[in-house]
Amino acid sequence: GVPATTAEQPSVDHRACGHGKIILLGEHAVVYGSHAVAAPVPLAVRAVAQDTKSGGVDMFIPRWGVEYRLHRDPAHRDSFQRSLGIIFDELQLTDRSMRIEVFPNVPRAMGLGGSAAMAVAVIRALDQHYKLGLNDEEINALAFRCEEVAHGSASGIDNTVATYGKPLLYKRAGKKGEQPMVRELHLPKRIPLVIGISGKESLTAVTVGKVRTAWQRNPALYDGIFQQIDALTLQGVDAMQQYDLERLGDLMNICHGLLNALRVSSWEVEELVQIAREHGALGAKLTGGGGGGSIVALCPQNREKVVAAIRDAGYQAMEVEIG
Ligand code: MEV
Incomplete structure (x- = not known):
């Protein structure tokens, strides 16, 4: 790859997005095994990955004034780094030299699925840039790990909508390791x-x-x-x-x-x-x-x-x- 110091004009190939969401019915109860209905909203987080010679993973979220070098040792990461850090560990990219720039069009901490959308966007940006060949299921599973770190008992609904971008009925798995119930909803009209x-x-x-x-x-x-x-x-x-x-x-x-x-x-x-x-x-x-x-x-x-x-x-x- 070509070393670059700015991501102002990312090539379309390197862009990736995660969808923001609303929950129409069932939030909170879904954490305890109830059903919930969620749908994507036309707000998304985009991310772009580029090679650099900086010697580490540099994360930039200009709109939020966030800029950090990911700590290689998970034990030294603060809460913000911990969630997204899992992605780099899991994909074995922690030792690479890169710049990730994130464009969050989902407002932060407003109940619209910003954190899950960000995880999905970053995973997709890495998948495209390093040609990892991840499918949606793998992307979703990894984003769920991030969500679990972000809020201990995540049901998995946010990352599922962030990944698939479809209206769905969701019920979490009964036991760890089992698959959740995800049913796409087909509505007669919007x-x-x-x-x-x-x-x-x-x-x-x-x-x-x-x-x-x-x-x-x-x-x-x-x-x-x-x-x-x-x-x-x-x-x-x-x-x-x-x-x-x-x-x-x-x-x-x-x-x-x-x-x-x-x-x-x-x-x-x-x-x-x-x-x-x-x-x-x-x-x-x-x-x-x-x-x-x-x-x-x-x-x-x-x-x-x-x-x-x-x-x-x-x-x-x-x-x-x-x-
Ligand atoms: C957050 O969008 C929805 C909650 O039910 C938490 C979760 O399902 O992980 C509050």
């Missing part, structure tokens, strides 16, 4: 949504940890909530396939109530949900890890009104369609 972004960063590791602590104190009570989320998620799949958006909206609202019961909502998230409902959304709920982050609202009509109202309140909003 579903119109609004994503509201609170701007309040929240780490999935933290909210997943809070739910775990609460569950440990009263497993029977929390298992009951997870079962209700499981049941409404499966009803939601049916509603999506029938294109019964009224019913889907109801289920999203109830799901949000149960997530609130799990205490993974926040002041900002509640405000966003209220704004969306008041301006005509059929359903609105937090999406992803919660504790801040983003909401998703079902808006077959009034989409512009909901977006405008969210923006007027000082938050970011975008229209997306899934299916």
Whole structure:
């Protein structure tokens, strides 16, 4: 390869991406074996790998002001390096001399799957650059290892959507080593949504940890909530396939109530949900890890009104369609 010091004009071959996502129904409960429905959003993380003569693995994420040399010894890596570091160890590239530049178009820590998308993008960039011949299954499995490090009990749903970029129904494996259940969802028509972004960063590791602590104190009570989320998620799949958006909206609202019961909502998230409902959304709920982050609202009509109202309140909003 040609040594280079800048990745400003990467060749298309060396670009690779991982998809951002929303969870429509079932987050958190999915960690405990319930079903969840997720879909990609038109936001992606891209990465590009180039050879250098620098003598190490240099990681650049200009938009986040992140720049570091990967520590060869995993024991010396900080939490940020640890997750992506697994990729280089596993692919036996830790001793190479390279520059990885990442272009994250998924906002960080907003419940939109940024960390999984980043892992997938980096793996794909390395796969292309070093012609490793990884298939999607291998890419997904490696991204899952990164997610496990990023937040201990990851269900694997984020990396799966980041890899495949398709709407899907997901259920994690019963035991370690077993395969999760992944079913692609084919919808009769695309579903119109609004994503509201609170701007309040929240780490999935933290909210997943809070739910775990609460569950440990009263497993029977929390298992009951997870079962209700499981049941409404499966009803939601049916509603999506029938294109019964009224019913889907109801289920999203109830799901949000149960997530609130799990205490993974926040002041900002509640405000966003209220704004969306008041301006005509059929359903609105937090999406992803919660504790801040983003909401998703079902808006077959009034989409512009909901977006405008969210923006007027000082938050970011975008229209997306899934299916
Ligand atoms: C995060 O996008 C979804 C959670 O259910 C965590 C996970 O499934 O790994 C909160």
